[in-house]
Amino acid sequence: MSASFDIGAPSKSGETFVLNLGPQHPAAHGVLRVKMTMDGEYVMRSEPVIGYIHRMHEKMGENRPLAQFLPNTGRIDYLSALHYNHAFVGAVERAARIEVPPRAEFIRVITSELNRISSHLVWWGAFLLDLGGFTPLLYAFDDREKILDLLEGVTGSRLTYCYFRFGGVRDDLDEGFAGRTRAFIAQMRPRLKMYRQLVTDNVILRKRLEDIGPISPELCRKYGATGPVIRGSGVPYDVRKVEPYSVYSQLDFDVPVYPEGDCMGRYRVRMDEIAQSLRIIEQALDKLPDGPTLGKVPRVLKLPVGDVCYAVEAARGRLMVRIVSDGKEAAYRLKLRTPSFSNMSLFEEASRGMMLADALALMGSLDLVIPDIDR
Amino acid sequence: METPVDTSQIVKFAKLDELLALSRANSLWPLTFGLACCAIEMMAAGGPRFDISRFGAEVFRPSPRQADVMIVAGTINRKMAMAVKTLYDQMLEPKWVIAMGNCAISGGPFVFPGQYAVIEGVDKLFPVDIFIPGCPPRPEALIEGILKLEEKLTGKRRWPVVKPE
Amino acid sequence: MPATLEQIREHFSGMDGAVTTPADHAAKGYDLDVALAAGGVVAAAEYLGGIGFSLDTMTGVDWIAQNEMEVVYDYFHPASPLRIVVRTRVPRDNPEVPTVSGVFPGANWHERETHDFFGIRFAGHPNLTPLLLPEDADYHPLRKDFVA
Numbered sequence: 098m099s100a101s102f103d104i105g106a107p108s109k110s111g112e113t114f115v116l117n118l119g120p121q122h123p124a125a126h127g128v129l130r131v132k133m134t135m136d137g138e139y140v141m142r143s144e145p146v147i148g149y150i151h152r153m154h155e156k157m158g159e160n161r162p163l164a165q166f167l168p169n170t171g172r173i174d175y176l177s178a179l180h181y182n183h184a185f186v187g188a189v190e191r192a193a194r195i196e197v198p199p200r201a202e203f204i205r206v207i208t209s210e211l212n213r214i215s216s217h218l219v220w221w222g223a224f225l226l227d228l229g230g231f232t233p234l235l236y237a238f239d240d241r242e243k244i245l246d247l248l249e250g251v252t253g254s255r256l257t258y259c260y261f262r263f264g265g266v267r268d269d270l271d272e273g274f275a276g277r278t279r280a281f282i283a284q285m286r287p288r289l290k291m292y293r294q295l296v297t298d299n300v301i302l303r304k305r306l307e308d309i310g311p312i313s314p315e316l317c318r319k320y321g322a323t324g325p326v327i328r329g330s331g332v333p334y335d336v337r338k339v340e341p342y343s344v345y346s347q348l349d350f351d352v353p354v355y356p357e358g359d360c361m362g363r364y365r366v367r368m369d370e371i372a373q374s375l376r377i378i379e380q381a382l383d384k385l386p387d388g389p390t391l392g393k394v395p396r397v398l399k400l401p402v403g404d405v406c407y408a409v410e411a412a413r414g415r416l417m418v419r420i421v422s423d424g425k426e427a428a429y430r431l432k433l434r435t436p437s438f439s440n441m442s443l444f445e446e447a448s449r450g451m452m453l454a455d456a457l458a459l460m461g462s463l464d465l466v467i468p469d470i471d472r
Numbered sequence: 473m474e475t476p477v478d479t480s481q482i483v484k485f486a487k488l489d490e491l492l493a494l495s496r497a498n499s500l501w502p503l504t505f506g507l508a509c510c511a512i513e514m515m516a517a518g519g520p521r522f523d524i525s526r527f528g529a530e531v532f533r534p535s536p537r538q539a540d541v542m543i544v545a546g547t548i549n550r551k552m553a554m555a556v557k558t559l560y561d562q563m564l565e566p567k568w569v570i571a572m573g574n575c576a577i578s579g580g581p582f583v584f585p586g587q588y589a590v591i592e593g594v595d596k597l598f599p600v601d602i603f604i605p606g607c608p609p610r611p612e613a614l615i616e617g618i619l620k621l622e623e624k625l626t627g628k629r630r631w632p633v634v635k636p637e
Numbered sequence: 638m639p640a641t642l643e644q645i646r647e648h649f650s651g652m653d654g655a656v657t658t659p660a661d662h663a664a665k666g667y668d669l670d671v672a673l674a675a676g677g678v679v680a681a682a683e684y685l686g687g688i689g690f691s692l693d694t695m696t697g698v699d700w701i702a703q704n705e706m707e708v709v710y711d712y713f714h715p716a717s718p719l720r721i722v723v724r725t726r727v728p729r730d731n732p733e734v735p736t737v738s739g740v741f742p743g744a745n746w747h748e749r750e751t752h753d754f755f756g757i758r759f760a761g762h763p764n765l766t767p768l769l770l771p772e773d774a775d776y777h778p779l780r781k782d783f784v785a
Contacts, residue, residue, distance in 0.1 A: 120555050123504050125536035127511070129551060148769040149552040153589050154584045155754070156779055160584055168581060170527055175509035175608075191666060219512065238519030255516075256608055257509050309663030318691045318715065320743035327715065334715040406711065406720075419666075419711065421698055430779075434694035434711070468508050469716045471769055550772045588778045588785045589770075 113141055116453075118151045126223070126460070127202050127467030131444075133453070140456045143448050145441060151471040156418075158431025163189055163398055164263070168433070171257035173433060174469040176216040177412035179209045182261035184418040187342060188407035189263050192400040192420060200388040201265030202344045207278070207381045208251060208260065210374040215244040215411035217367050224364070224461040226297065226304055233296055240288060243281050250274065264392035275382050282375050285379075289372060297368060306360040310459030312447050313358060320446075321439035324414025325370070326463060329363030331356035336410035347384065360462040367464070399426055413437050413464050437469035490626070496540065497530040497622035503539035509545025510573035510608040514545045517611035527618055527630075536562040541621065543614070544600075547575035547582060560598045562597065564593065568624075570602045570617050571595065577603050611621040640688050642668055642719060648684060652677055660722075667711070667720035675725045675734045678710065678730070682737040682744075685721060690714050692737070695747040697755040701781040706732045707758055732757040754779035 119130035128149035134142040153171050170185045183205060187277035190197060197205075222237030245255045251270055252260035260267055281322035296302060317327040327334050335352040337345040353369035359403035408417040414436025421430040440463045448456040506514055517524050526531050533539040536559045548556055560569070571594050574580035579592035594600060600622060606618040623629040640648075643658070646669055649655045653671040662668050671753065682692070693711035700707060710723040727734060728735050736759040738745040748759040749768035756777040759765060777783060 120552060121505060121559060123532075128507055128546075128549075146765070149555070149767045151551065151589050152508075152547055152549060153587060153778070156586070157582070157584060159779075160586065172509055172581070175512060188666070191664065219515075234515075235520050238516060239521065242516070242519070242521045255610065256512055270572075314715075315736070318689070319686075319741055321691050321693060321741070322743075332715050339716070340718045341721075344600075344743075346528055393760070394521055404709075408666065408713075415693070415713070417666075417693060417711070419694070419696055419709070421696075430696065430698045432694065432696040438746065439743055440745050446742065586783070586785045588776070588783075 111136065126465050129441075129465065129467050129470075131460075133456070137454065138452050140448050140449070140451050140453060143456065144444055145444060147441070147470050149471070150468045152468065154433060154472045160427060161430065162426040163400070166428075167262075168257075168259045171259045172412065173270055173435065173466065174411065174437070174466045175257050176219055177212050178256070178258040178467055179205075179212040179260065180409050180416060181412035182258060183209060184407055184409045184411075184416050186261045186263050187409065188405055188420050189398070189400065189419040189463055191401075191407055192405040192422065193263070193395075193398060195264045195394055196392045197265055198389045198392055199344070199386050199394070200269075201390045203264050203381050203385045204251075204270060204390060205261060206343055206345065207349070207378050207385075207448050208240070208248060208258075208266075210377045210381070211244050211248055212258070213280075213412045214371050214374050215248075216242045217371050218244075220367060220412075220464045222291075224464075225302075227457055228302070228463040230296070230302075233292070234415075236288075236292070240285065243284075247274070247278055247281060250277075262391060262394075263398060264394040265390045267391075269390045274361040275385070278378060278382060282379060285375060286372075289368070293368070297365070301362065305458060306364055306462070307357075309360045309455045310447060310451065310462060311358045312443065316443055316447065319372050320443040322414070322443055323438050323439065324410070324412075324464075325363050325366040326414065326440050326443075328352065329366045329462075334415075336408050336415050340408055342407070342409060344381075345377075348377050348380050350380075360458050363462045363464075397426065399424055400428070408434075411436055413466065413469065414440060433472050435469045435472060437463075437465045437467070438472075441470050443466055447459075493626045496626040497574060499531075500541045500568070500618065500621065501531045501533050501539050502529055503536055503542045503563070504532040504534050505556075505559065507544070507548070507552070508575065510545035510575070513608040513611050514543060514572065514614060517614045519611075519615055519630060522611040522615060525616060527615070529618055529623070536560075537564060539563055540566070541568045541570060543570045544576040544594045544607075545571050545572040547580060547630060548594050548597070549589055551589075553591050553597060556594070568601045568621055569594070569598065570604060570614075570621060571600045572604045572606075572614060572617065573584050573609055574607045576600075577605060580607060580609060638773065644718075645669060645685075645688075645721065649673075652680065661707070662718070662720065665720045668720050669719075671675070671721065671723045673723065673725055675708075675727050678708075678723060678725055679735050679737055681723045682710070682740040685712050685723075686740050689716065690721065690742050693720075694746065695751055697757055697779070699753040699755055699779065700726075701729065701780045704729045706717060706755055708734050708751065708757060710737070727757070731739040733760055734758075735760050736762040753777070756780065 116133045130146040132144045137157040140276040170181040218237040222234035225233040404421045406419040417434035419432040580588045658670040690712040693713045696709040698707040712721040
């Protein structure tokens with residue numbers, strides 16, 4: 098046992114032990130297990146073990162007709178379920194050449210951006226809980242309840258939405274929705290300012306996050322990491338801008354990019370994204386056209402033989418659905434490319450040599466939802 | 473694991489029993505065992521709008537040694553089953569289990585012919601006291617489940633049942 | 638700046654046994670489809686990695702009727718909307734593909750998952766153990782002849 102207590106130096110004896118983090122642990126990400134080989138307080142090697150919430154989504158995609166897979170999409174990443182709805186219905190619409198009416202597209206954008214905000218709020222609260230701050234979680238959940246009220250009025254559910262249908266959305270917005278949403282945006286902006294003053298500018302948070310967990314753009318590219326992870330490393334990659342889908346090309350918004358590559362950069366990207374989402378929702382409400390909310394869909398939907406893919410920008414990164422079809426009612430193979438899977442795979446390399454608390458800050462800044470990794 | 477001896481047949485403490493049951497019911501400390509989607513509704517139940525702190529149950533303990541009730545919120549996997557059973561065994565008596573959500577009750581939406589990974593219900597692993605259906609159940613449903621558990625402990629229900637109009 | 642689609646197509650057409658098919662992005666979601674033999678996937682990965690592409694995902698497909706298994710590599714670029722798909726087929730009774738985890742470390746997990754689901758072996762992979770299935774799993778559930 099080393100008697101050296103130099104702060105910042107790994108132990109001179111070089112003895113290591115294995116610390117098992119999870120699969121049940123209070124950092125509220127879900128069932129993730131990380132086997133960490135520790136040298137004192139430093140993580141020498143970390144090996145994530147996943148599969149504890151593997152729920153066979155891809156197998157279910159082969160077993161049931163396409164429409165029956167829609168509820169699954171809400172459960173893969175339950176915090177941003179509408180994005181997953183969007184990717185799946187987008188892939189089917191692309192393959193079957195189903196037209197989506199413009200009103201439905203705008204409704205999809207409005208609800209998806211509200212979902213993005215609520216997902217980022219949960220991330221924010223849980224991340225600060227990991228770092229030791231209990232109060233922001235309560236504020237985040239308070240704001241989130243207001244978004245959930247809005248979305249519950251439209252979709253009928255609070256969390257695992259199944260609102261999008263092939264060709265549009267299930268129900269139209271009611272008359273009061275635009276007024277309630279604008280009222281929410283009006284009260285959310287001062288809240289964001291309060292969060293910035295109390296939390297983002299907080300010196301303790303700065304010391305915990307600045308220069309911690311550097312991830313270079315090259316590391317992101319080698320692992321396929323996307324979303325706020327790659328945008329926090331200086332690369333302006335956002336599927337809504339690079340491979341535009343739905344009506345995002347008609348809306349004016351910025352993609353926040355921070356070059357530092359540390360936890361603070363990723364944190365700032367997500368906080369700015371909440372503000373940008375509020376902008377998108379306002380513009381979409383202004384531009385919302387009248388019309389039907391569901392296009393024409395054949396009674397029995399069968400996709401042509403071949404494969405098709407569709408990518409969206411989910412709250413956590415690039416989400417792509419690939420459907421291989423043999424002309425039957427169910428997909429022959431349904432592949433879900435989920436953002437947390439790729440984001441987590443770089444944790445092993447990025448956390449080498451970090452102190453344990455910093456490694457957990459890095460893991461929190463990746464914004465993982467474990468069923469998104471395991472599917 | 474041997475079954476605990478039921479001392480209520482041998483020794484009766486009357487008022488002390490009632491007092492113990494009341495204090496246990498009013499301070500159920502849950503184990504943070506959110507697995508999947510239901511975990512978020514459990515967190516929302518601990519949040520400011522629904523606030524299970526009113527019932528003494530907001531102190532989520534990460535360690536099973538310090539928890540009274542295990543709220544199984546989410547799907548149990550074959551890979552995870554061993555860990556869940558270990559956690560249950562590590563909890564100290566008296567302990568209760570709430571199965572929250574359809575997955576914990578019977579495997580939920582992930583049961584299909586040919587399924588290979590999901591345990592169909594947490595009561596296949598250990599006894600469950602309260603079942604809360606829903607996918608996910610609303611936080612109010614979780615609170616109702618906690619009230620039912622309190623009723624199971626004390627014999628009296630804290631608040632009257634809300635009658636739908 | 639990444640290479641243009643024509644340059645990429647030209648490079649792949651020059652590879653032995655490669656069949657390139659351009660695709661309409663709006664109809665398929667990708668721009669170029671390259672079908673080649675299993676031995677060429679590493680060279681394809683090296684080329685695409687060299688011009689800035691990133692590995693999106695790897696998909697295994699069990700074509701039981703044709704007694705083959707297919708591995709599909711999707712590539713995306715952080716600065717361009719180009720999407721390239723590389724696919725290869727191997728015989729079903731002895732499916733083996735060389736690993737690309739030397740070029741893209743992210744493929745480490747994708748290959749483990751594909752092996753979990755289909756039993757496709759990735760030659761040269763440092764740690765081909767179950768990723769999503771239990772550690773002692775010996776079944777491959779997404780095969781078409783899988784019985785639980």
